[in-house]
Amino acid sequence: MTLTVSAVIATYNRGPELRIALTRLMGQTTPPMEIIVIDDGSSDGTGAMMRAEFPTVRYVRQPHNGGLILARNFGFVNTTGDCILSVDDDSWFEDPDGLARCVAYLEENPEVAAVACNIETRDGLVYFPKGAAPFDVPWYVGCGHLLRRSAVEQVGLYMPELYRQGEEKDRCLRLVGAGYRVVALPDIMVYHDKSEKGRKPGMERFYNHRNDLIREVARCPSSLMAWRLARSWAGNSWKNLRHGPRTTDLKVLLALPQILRIGLKHRAPVSAEAYRRWLHLAKTAAPASAPPERKPAEKPVSRAASRPVAAERPSPARSD
Known part of the structure; x- marks a missing residue:
């Protein structure tokens, strides 16, 4: 059975970036069966753009800024796909078959609850070593991952009180505690343009x-x-x-x-065995969390419409 996919994108005052993200997502060889954009109270004309340019995408504007995590929970409970794709409003698959390959991996590995794509950023960071075989990781990254709905329903939604970050670690710890695996797919690249808007x-x-x-x-x-x-x-x-x-x-x-x-x-604590297993993964296989060292004269370059050239890391980064 082919798994169906719903895509959830939370946005806030990033209309131009969202346009690129949606265009790239809808251009996948196997696009999601449904896409929902949750606007967290934008005031930059995002709504007008969505109505004019993306009439087939479900657009929901929240009455106030409730935070990224609340928006992602809203998207989860208001979609129906067997899998939930999460990309940011400034991230997209680099290859046209990226989503199809993520879905195929979940179909072939029923014990896997989530796949973490390899994230490549505008400042030169590559989260996993390119060319590596899939391997277990302690968490995925919010701007590029695919979740199995049945597994998420078993462990529950994100804690909305986290507001804006850290939700991935908590959910993946719960998934590991429930006996599932979270797996990195280093050859499936998602480019994260890391818009400066809203970053403090x-x-x-x-x-x-x-x-x-x-x-x-x-x-x-x-x-x-x-x-x-x-x-x-x-x-x-x-x-x-x-x-x-x-x-x-x-x-x-x-x-x-x-x-x-x-x-x-x-x-709702996990078992000590599961917790220690998660800590081991956090020390040995966590996604990278800082850009590589640069020469003083080198400046980051945004490549909103082309594949970026990024420095590769020789091994999965360690995490504190």
Whole structure:
């Protein structure tokens, strides 16, 4: 049986980028049977563009900005495909058969709940070594992955309180805990143009730190909780110390009551065995998280309509 695919794209004030993403997606050799775009309150004319240029795409404009994760949950419960494709409003498959190959892998491997595409970014980062055989990873990347609906229905939706990031790690930990696999497909490339619109490094670091702690409270077995909370705090604090802003840790500290409340609300720990297996993958097979070193004179180049040239990494990156 051929699996059907629904595509979910969340957007916010990125009309021109969304146009490219949709055009590329609809040009796949086997496009999704349905596409839903959830507009998180854009004010840049995205709605007018969608009505004029993409009348066959379902377009839903949220009345207010509820966050990326809430939008993705909305898309999941309002689509019907056997698989859910997630791409960002500034990402797309580099090859016209990329989606078809993702679907074929899920059809051939029923124990796999999600496939993580290889992400190539405008700043020269390649997440997985090109040419490698498929291998298990601890999480997928939000801008390019395909999920098996039945597996997601078993473990549940994203925690909406995470708001904007970190949801992939939490869901994949739950999938591993339920006995599923998450697999990287290094030869299926998704180009992420990484639009600067809406990106605030300080906010991203805050939510990375905050949401890692929420995940530990919600999913970590009690026997490992103290160690993991300390490890998560130390690792993120070191990143904040190196990259700033220095006030991030203070903001996270002030958010601790909220972190505990959200984590305990969703608490459903996985087994210690599954958790240790996930930690091992996080140390050995996690997607890369920082661009390669560049010469001072080199500048990143955006290639919105062509295949980018990117530096390859010799092995899967380690993660803190």
